[in-house]
Amino acid sequence: MQRLFARYPALRAWLLLLPAATWLFIFFIAPLFIVLVYSFLERGTYGGVVWQFSLENFRRTFDSLYFSTFLRSFYIAAVTTFICLLLGFPLAYYISTRPPQRRSTLILALMIPFWTNFLIRTYAWLTLLRTNTGLINVSLMSLGIIDKPLPLFGNDFAIILGLVYGWLPDMVLPIYATLERLDTSLLEAASDLYASSSKVFRRVIWPLSLPGVVAGSMLVFIPSLGAFVTPAILGGGKSLMIGNIISNQFLAAHDWPFGSALSFVMMAVMLLATLIYFRSTTSEERMQP
Amino acid sequence: MSSESITQQVPSMSRRSRWARVKKSMGEFSLSLYGWGGYFFLYLPIVILVIFSFNDSRSTAQWSGFTFDWYGEMIHDSQIILSLWNSLFVAVISTIISVVIGTLAAMAMERHVFRGKLLMDAVLYLPIIIPDIAMAIMLLIFFDISGIGFEPWKVSLFGIRLAVPYSVIISHVAFNISFVAIVVRARLAQMDRTLEEAAQDLYADTWQTFWKVTLPMMMPGIMGGALLAFTLSLDDFVITFFTSGAGFNTLPVRVFSMIKKGVTPKINAVSSLMLVFSLALIGISLLLRKGGDEEPTIGIGL
Amino acid sequence: MKYKLTILFSALVVLGLVLTACGPKPEPAPAPAPEETEAPAATEAPVAEAVEPAKEIVFFNWSEYIDPEIYTLFEDETGIKVVEDNFSSNEEMLAKLQGGATGYALIVPSDYTVSIMKDEGMLAKLDHANIPNLGNLAEQFQNVPYDPGNEYCVPYQWGTTGIGYLDSEVDEPTSWAVFFDPDPTAPYYGRMTMLDDAREAFAAALVYLGYDINTTDEAQLEEAKELLIKAKAALAGYDSDIFEDLIASGENLMAHGWNGDFLVAQEENENVAYTIPQEGGVVWVDNVCIPISATPEQKAAGEMFIDFLLRPDIGAMLSDYNWYATPNAAAEANLDEEFLNDPAVYPPAEVLAKLQYIEPVGEAEAIYQRLWDEVKSAPTP
Numbered sequence: 001m002q003r004l005f006a007r008y009p010a011l012r013a014w015l016l017l018l019p020a021a022t023w024l025f026i027f028f029i030a031p032l033f034i035v036l037v038y039s040f041l042e043r044g045t046y047g048g049v050v051w052q053f054s055l056e057n058f059r060r061t062f063d064s065l066y067f068s069t070f071l072r073s074f075y076i077a078a079v080t081t082f083i084c085l086l087l088g089f090p091l092a093y094y095i096s097t098r099p100p101q102r103r104s105t106l107i108l109a110l111m112i113p114f115w116t117n118f119l120i121r122t123y124a125w126l127t128l129l130r131t132n133t134g135l136i137n138v139s140l141m142s143l144g145i146i147d148k149p150l151p152l153f154g155n156d157f158a159i160i161l162g163l164v165y166g167w168l169p170d171m172v173l174p175i176y177a178t179l180e181r182l183d184t185s186l187l188e189a190a191s192d193l194y195a196s197s198s199k200v201f202r203r204v205i206w207p208l209s210l211p212g213v214v215a216g217s218m219l220v221f222i223p224s225l226g227a228f229v230t231p232a233i234l235g236g237g238k239s240l241m242i243g244n245i246i247s248n249q250f251l252a253a254h255d256w257p258f259g260s261a262l263s264f265v266m267m268a269v270m271l272l273a274t275l276i277y278f279r280s281t282t283s284e285e286r287m288q289p
Numbered sequence: 290m291s292s293e294s295i296t297q298q299v300p301s302m303s304r305r306s307r308w309a310r311v312k313k314s315m316g317e318f319s320l321s322l323y324g325w326g327g328y329f330f331l332y333l334p335i336v337i338l339v340i341f342s343f344n345d346s347r348s349t350a351q352w353s354g355f356t357f358d359w360y361g362e363m364i365h366d367s368q369i370i371l372s373l374w375n376s377l378f379v380a381v382i383s384t385i386i387s388v389v390i391g392t393l394a395a396m397a398m399e400r401h402v403f404r405g406k407l408l409m410d411a412v413l414y415l416p417i418i419i420p421d422i423a424m425a426i427m428l429l430i431f432f433d434i435s436g437i438g439f440e441p442w443k444v445s446l447f448g449i450r451l452a453v454p455y456s457v458i459i460s461h462v463a464f465n466i467s468f469v470a471i472v473v474r475a476r477l478a479q480m481d482r483t484l485e486e487a488a489q490d491l492y493a494d495t496w497q498t499f500w501k502v503t504l505p506m507m508m509p510g511i512m513g514g515a516l517l518a519f520t521l522s523l524d525d526f527v528i529t530f531f532t533s534g535a536g537f538n539t540l541p542v543r544v545f546s547m548i549k550k551g552v553t554p555k556i557n558a559v560s561s562l563m564l565v566f567s568l569a570l571i572g573i574s575l576l577l578r579k580g581g582d583e584e585p586t587i588g589i590g591l
Numbered sequence: 592m593k594y595k596l597t598i599l600f601s602a603l604v605v606l607g608l609v610l611t612a613c614g615p616k617p618e619p620a621p622a623p624a625p626e627e628t629e630a631p632a633a634t635e636a637p638v639a640e641a642v643e644p645a646k647e648i649v650f651f652n653w654s655e656y657i658d659p660e661i662y663t664l665f666e667d668e669t670g671i672k673v674v675e676d677n678f679s680s681n682e683e684m685l686a687k688l689q690g691g692a693t694g695y696a697l698i699v700p701s702d703y704t705v706s707i708m709k710d711e712g713m714l715a716k717l718d719h720a721n722i723p724n725l726g727n728l729a730e731q732f733q734n735v736p737y738d739p740g741n742e743y744c745v746p747y748q749w750g751t752t753g754i755g756y757l758d759s760e761v762d763e764p765t766s767w768a769v770f771f772d773p774d775p776t777a778p779y780y781g782r783m784t785m786l787d788d789a790r791e792a793f794a795a796a797l798v799y800l801g802y803d804i805n806t807t808d809e810a811q812l813e814e815a816k817e818l819l820i821k822a823k824a825a826l827a828g829y830d831s832d833i834f835e836d837l838i839a840s841g842e843n844l845m846a847h848g849w850n851g852d853f854l855v856a857q858e859e860n861e862n863v864a865y866t867i868p869q870e871g872g873v874v875w876v877d878n879v880c881i882p883i884s885a886t887p888e889q890k891a892a893g894e895m896f897i898d899f900l901l902r903p904d905i906g907a908m909l910s911d912y913n914w915y916a917t918p919n920a921a922a923e924a925n926l927d928e929e930f931l932n933d934p935a936v937y938p939p940a941e942v943l944a945k946l947q948y949i950e951p952v953g954e955a956e957a958i959y960q961r962l963w964d965e966v967k968s969a970p971t972p
Contacts, residue, residue, distance in 0.1 A: 010401075010403040010404060012397075012401060013397040013400075013401035013402075013403040013406075014397070014403065015397075016393045016394065016396050016397035016401075017393070017394055017397040017398075017409060019389070019390040019393060019394075020390045020391065020393065020394035020397075020409075020413070020466055020470065021394075021409065021412070023390060023462060023463065023466060024412050024413070024416070024463065024466060025412070027428070027431075027459050027460070027462075027463045028412070028415065028416055028424075028463045029412060029415075030431065030435075031424075031427040031428050031430070031431035032415070032419075032427060034427045034430050034431060035423055035426075035427045043957075044711075045953050045954060045956070046685070046707040046710070046711055046951065046956070047682075047685055047686060047689045047711075048689050048711075065961075065964060065965060065968060068968070069964075069968055072968075087327060087330075090320065090323045090324075090327075091323065091324060091327040093320065094320050094321070094323060094324035094327070095324070097320070101575075104512075105571055105574075105575060106324075107512070107513070107516065108516070108567075108571055109328065109571065110328075110331065111516045111517075111519075111520050112564065112567045112568065112571075113331045113332055113334075113335045113564075114520045114523075114524065115520065115523055115524075115563055115564070115567055116335060116338055116560035116561075116563065116564060117524070117540065117541060117544050117556055117559075117560050118524050118526070118541065119541075119544050119545060119548065119552060119556075120338050120349065120544070120552065120556050120557055120560050121334050121335070121338060123338075123349045123552065123833075124334035124335070124337040124338040124341070124349075125334050126833075127337050127341070127349075128333070128334065128337060130837075130840075130842045131827070131842065132782065132841065132842050132843075133351075133840050133841050133842045134842075135337075154827055154828045165330070165331075165334070168327075168330075168331070169516075169517070169520070170517065173472055173513035173514075173516065173517055174471065174472045174475040174476075174510075174513060175475075176509065176513060177472055177473075177475055177476040177479075177509045177510040177513045178475050178476060178478070178479040180476075180509040208479055209479070211474070211475040211476075211478035211479050212475040212476075212479070214475070215471045215472060215474065215475035216475075218414075218417070218471065219417070219468065219471065219472075219517075222417050222418055223417070226420045226421070232787065233832075233833075235828070236784075236826075236827060236828020236829065236830070237787045237828050237829035237830060237967065238823065238826065238828050238829065238967070238971065239967065239968060240964060240967045240968045243420060244967075245964060246420045246422060246423065247420065247421075247422040248960065248964070249960075250422045250423070250426055250682075250686055251422065251680065251682045251683055251686060252680075252682055252788075252789060252960060253789075253956060253957060253959075253960035254682070254685075254956055255956075255957060255960070256426070259422070259423065259426075260423065263419065263420050263423035266418075266420065267415065267418050267419055270418045271411055271414060271415065271418055274414050274418070275407070275410060275411065275414070278410070346858065346859045347855065347858065347859065348836050348839065348840070348859050349836075351836060351839055351840035351859055351860075353859060368659075368675065426686065426690055429687065429690035429691060429692060430690050430691055432691070433690065433691025433692075434691070439692070439693075439694070530678075530683070530687070531686070531687055531690060531692070534692055534693070534694055535649040535651070535676060535692060535693065535694025535695045536649040536674045536676060536694060537676075538676060538677070542677070543654070543677065545679060546653075546654040546677030546678055546679045547654040547655060547677070547679070548679045548832045549653065549654070549679045549680065549831065549832060550653060550654050550655040550656060550852075550913075551655065551833070551835070551836070551852070551855065553655075
């Protein structure tokens with residue numbers, strides 16, 4: 001195999017990539033060109049497009065209203081990712097240190113809640129969080145712990161809670177995938193070498209799990225940035241996220257070209273950020289050991 | 290499995306005793322507490338959801354009394370049952386396809402350096418980054434103008450006839466490949482290459498190395514990716530709605546359409562039923578395992 | 592080898608991309624031009640007699656809007672099976688059709704969406720010869736402003752937008768001032784919702800200001816925007832989906848919303864009430880139409896179904912199921928006296944006179960949406 005690698009490295013890579021590349025170029029990149037083309041056109045008054053070249057849509061994306069919404073979404077997504085990491089890492093570590101049979105059960109048990117319906121799950125949170133009649137506030141008040149309802153609903157807290165809940169498995173799965181069967185002899189050697197367990201974590205576990213952490217953060221950050229149902233239901237719709245603005249262009253304002261332009265700008269920014277993030281973290285990881 | 294003997298090379302006595310001690314330590318206790326807490330958080334709204342499937346009113350938020358009526362209604366609603374089958378079918382098929390394609394892509398991306406890698410990196414990330422609604426509309430237009438259309442794949446499963454548009458499966462695979470590839474890549478990045486090289490020296494066959502060493506070692510990543518893909522596919526609304534043509538509904542499409550006129554506890558009943566079914570599957574597999582020997586598995590689960 | 596392969600592959604990809612990039616250009620915008628619409632509709636009419644109706648049609652409808660029993664009755668009578676697809680907003684349905692989805696024989700757009708779809712050439716002309724029950728419609732529904740003479744559509748159900756409230760907790764709101772001049776000491780302060788919909792929210796503010804709800808005057812819209820931002824302080828949130836549940840459960844005490852939703856919520860809590868403030872409100876009509884993309888067979892079957900819906904007994908079944916008022920005058924004989932006299936369903940004439948239709952505003956749609964984004968992202972005062 002080494003010889004094969006040496007002689008035709010790119011051939012092997014492209015052969016492995018062939019199915020993915022074919023599928024994605026035909027069924028993703030080609031359709032994506034429709035969005036790109038649309039973003040340079042003028043809107044049809046009630047949806048669709050008029051075949052007239054225009055840069056207006058891109059100019060409009062730099063509107064301060066949309067920019068501040070983007071920043072806000074960025075902040076919400078970043079907090080969500082951070083909390084998911086705080087909750088997800090120990091959970092993944094917990095699962096990966098169970099006996100092998102328990103592990104697979106625990107991983108499945110992690111996903112099963114998400115096989116119910118998204119909307120119904122969100123409504124269930126609503127039942128818990130509602131300000132005046134939510135289960136949490138009602139029980140806390142009847143126990144006399146609080147005398148005024150806590151603001152659990154219709155604010156950023158509720159949005160972030162909903163997003164963390166929805167995307168926690170996306171953080172746990174990749175981290176678990178890297179931690180699973182983390183060479184225990186390595187941990188052994190490490191704990192012999194370093195005195196404190198925090199050092200073991202910092203020097204051994206964390207660097208090894210880094211690819212999982214990076215992947216997980218991406219899988220949480222990106223979808224939370226574009227979320228629009230959770231902010232509408234749990235956030236009470238009193239503030240906007242970039243996902244709401246984009247989906248509103250298609251599903252309320254009949255402005256497909258502007259929706260396309262916004263999508264494109266967001267994708268470009270995020271893609272750049274992702275590639276840089278990935279490059280920097282993976283190279284850092286390679287230097288670690 | 291042969292890979293097991295390779296990975297668990299030196300199980301020393303000292304390690305075992307130390308491991309036992311660590312288990313008893315406070316760290317382990319708080320970790321367990323944390324684990325249980327995590328699952329409590331994940332299942333908290335699910336318990337509420339199940340409770341409301343017995344609600345004696347149309348509301349999914351206001352408790353009025355106990356009833357089994359919604360289960361009765363659900364069983365008699367052939368549209369809901371059909372949409373549930375559609376959802377499962379699309380999720381299973383698109384997961385299988387995207388796991389194979391995504392895993393191969395992950396191997397190429399993590400194990401090779403080649404020209405155009407940056408481009409493929411971008412192509413693999415984009416389906417995750419793109420807003421759902423933009424992807425849905427562009428695919429709808431694409432299927433229309435390319436002539437692929439919304440032709441259904443007609444299958445008969447356990448006497449239920451399904452007509453699933455290829456366009457829906459194609460679209461689900463298109464967004465799932467990336468999720469699988471990213472999770473599998475994370476696993477590959479952490480994997481020890483020396484094992485494969487050692488195996489190579491022993492077996493000298495590329496295929497054998499792949500089947501006996503690389504694949505088993507990738508398994509946690511593959512299973513993670515598969516579970517993620519299955520879950521995303523099962524819960525997708527926007528892309529399915531727009532790419533399905535006429536007359537095809539999955540459960541999320543049905544439920545989201547109810548949002549304006551009110552989602553009824555019938556949906557809670559369907560969800561609860563699925564929940565019971567999946568938990569029963571876990572239970573059965575646990576029972577079966579108990580009967581078998583304690584050979585450590587790769588963590589691929591069921 | 593490596594380079595060749597890479598180059599070949601890139602060339603293929605580039606070629607593919609160029610082809611696909613050019614692909615859409617020769618195509619017209621997804622909606623065909625209006626003149627194309629007239630032609631098939633006109634030529635179709637005479638042939639319609641000869642067309643064999645489709646054996647199975649797909650009905651694109653709001654969810655929970657029709658008694659499924661109606662499908663069974665129709666199939667028993669005609670042998671035509673009706674499959675239902677659902678949508679949750681006019682825009683969602685419109686976008687799906689504009690994107691090129693076909694196969695629907697029947698759709699249910701609201702009044703302003705009918706105007707839009709008519710203008711965009713997306714609706715087929717109805718053949719009145721196939722719909723003899725058209726005469727069952729009440730007179731005002733035979734001549735709705737967005738489609739005089741029922742050329743393209745037949746009214747399905749109608750309703751109003753006003754204020755729902757919990758009458759055990761608060762007094763009946765008589766003015767939109769409860770939203771736009773909120774009293775911080777009132778029990779409903781902070782326990783109200785408004786519809787999460789640009790046109791509906793602006794309609795409420797514009798009615799309160801005494802302006803036309805379809806105004807395109809930017810100064811008036813700006814004024815309405817300020818009012819909506821001011822109202823935010825008293826709102827628990829914006830909601831178009833579960834506002835009635837939130838009232839029924841006692842979470843909120845007042846909500847801007849559609850009458851039928853509150854009537855359904857009365858089943859859970861008898862204290863839920865509905866009123867239209869003195870300034871007026873919005874009236875809307877949902878309609879059954881046939882998209883231009885329907886085949887002649889689908890269209891023939893679709894017209895049979897429209898005719899079926901217009902029968903007095905079936906019209907009554909619709910209202911019995913979804914609690915909205917029927918445009919079908921003949922169906923009223925089959926409906927409860929109590930239902931027909933409920934002012935929340937059938938507003939008295941003097942209230943009806945103060946209601947307005949939301950109409951499409953063309954280019955100004957973008958202004959509404961933009962101002963609405965400003966309202967929603969404004970910090971709560």
